[in-house]
């Protein structure tokens with residue numbers, strides 16, 4: 001295809017020309033290596049014509065890889081300097097795209113979300129008028145609606161400081177997402193995919209498991225980034241599945257998960273005393289879920305937490 005990806009020289013030149021100094025607080029580490037980009041896109045299983053959401057397009061490394069695979073991308077970038085730079089970079093790499101500014105698109109903000117004013121949305125269209133890239137300049141955590149067709153995949157090199165909340169928020173808010181392929185810190189990847197009973201199993205593992213089956217698919221060294229981070233990264237593939245409980249809300253199950261891990265060393269009957277009303281009530285619910293009240297939260301999978309939440313729900317007057 002006529003699309004080219006970003007390489008090290010161009011990334012540095014782009015950053016220098018725009019006066020960009022990557023910030024750690026926004027997790028700005030840009031991928032310099034086309035091989036890594038193509039691996040992410042391949043492992044995401046992206047198909048031509050598929051609508052994909054990318055969080056944090058940055059200078060456009062992964063965005064171009066997604067466009068190369070034929071995906072239509074909606075990209076959410078918090079940094080206005082990077083968001084403004086992206087259309088020019090993409091237009092220079094993907095022939096035949098033209099710019100179209102639509103400031104009327106209301107992407108919505110959550111209750112706590114800052115501005116009520118619609119976020120500016122920039123669209124790059126191909127010769128047939130098809131939106132190939134839609135750029136939303138906003139904090140991904142406050143996005144409640146995405147412009148255009150509903151995306152079926154989340155593909156992102158996530159900003160490290162907010163990778164877990166962004167992932168959980170997107171799985172929760174966008175039902176249309178069937179798959180995800182995210183790059184996160186290696187240690188976070190371990191936590192996302194950890195099974196019960198393992199050292200790294202915790203709140204993120206149990207909550208991600210509510211939405212999706214997660215597996216770690218690759219390790220990515222720090223040399224593929226500019227600037228190089230201090231830790232290795234890893235890829236995590238997510239495949240949406242049915243939530244493991246139908247009779248209680250996700251919030252009720254997550255309240256049990258949070259309580260179970262708030263005091264990691266405690267047995268469930270004590271850890272859940274707060275959400276259950278008493279340790280006796282917690283013990284009844286844990287038994288009703290078919291579990292031993294003496295076990296710790298770190299030994300229980302999301303199905304177990306869902307059963308406990310169902311028992312608590314059923315016992316409520």
Ligand code: SAM
Pocket residue numbers: 026027028029030031055056057058059060061062063076077078079082138139140141156157158159160162
């Ligand atoms: N996708 C690019 C790549 O692979 O080279 C950049 C990835 S960089 C690790 C993370 C990106 O997320 C940065 O562009 C950063 O500005 C952006 N970002 C950080 N926090 C964000 C947030 N809350 N919402 C949206 N984007 C965010």
